[in-house]
Amino acid sequence: LTQSSDTVPFRFHLPTWQTPSASDIITGFLVLGLAQLPLSLANSLLATRQLIEDYFPERRISLRKIGMTYGAMNVICPFFGGVPVCHGSGGMAGHYTFGGRTGGSVIVYGSAFLLVGLFFSDGFAALAHHFPPAILGVLLFFEGMALMLLVRDVAAQSPRRELPITILVALLASGVPRYGYLLGLGVGLALFYALRLGWRGWNRGE
Missing domain, CATH: 1.10.287 (Helix Hairpins)
Known part of the structure; x- marks a missing residue:
């Protein structure tokens, strides 16, 4: 299943199994892992947990559960050529602000990424280049405003x-x-x- 395009190549492509070498693991840990650790603890775990309490007070999501899913994603992804991923409070604020407040919205969002990976992996850079920067700017602006409003509430109550x-x-x-x-x-x-x-x-x- 192949279709040529002058700008964005369209080709069905399944991920291939890749086994990281010992040097890859050591280099990744020393160069990327240590530097990422404080950000991961603060943003991917603590801030995300706090945001869940603010947005969905009726739900009980523990730090342990967030950490387990976060760790599982990053243990599995490298074997399929994936890059490190995280939850992230900013992403959750963006989803919530633009109406993505159910589990189904995340499934739709993730499915879109799977389709891009399966059919446009050869030309993802070109595909991303065609994404309008103005739309990205608007998304980031309102996401940032949502986080600022939460900080305002915290500052007033703390x-x-x-x-x-x-x-x-x-x-x-x-x-x-x-x-x-x-x-x-x-x-x-x-x-x-x-x-x-x-x-x-x-x-x-x-």
Whole structure:
């Protein structure tokens, strides 16, 4: 089943089994895994769990369940030539904002990606090139606004001591090259538990 196209090749293509070598695993862990770990913990697990509580308070999704599905995806994907994937609070906010609030919406979304992979894998770069940047910009704008509104609610409801920590973590994560997420996560956790364990003066807002 083959059809030629000047721009986007159309050809049915099944994924092939690939076995990562030991050097691939070591390199991936040292170069990609360690750097990705703080972001994965913060965005793919903690932030996603919090977003589920905000958007779907009636549902009980544990960190363990999110972590298990996240890990399973990334263990299976490399054997079929896949790239690392995650849940992501930003993606969930985008789905929710544009009406994707049921399990069926995720099935439709995932099916579209499967079809692209099966029939347009040879020309995915060309296919992505034809996606209108203006539409992507609008999607990201409203997704960002949804997350900002949630942060506004958190800032209004949280004790005063937590807001400076949040701002500091955001500045470190976005302002420090390469290891900003790791530094921000470490500093944020240290300050949070330091306040909880002992700094009573700051804890009372004095």
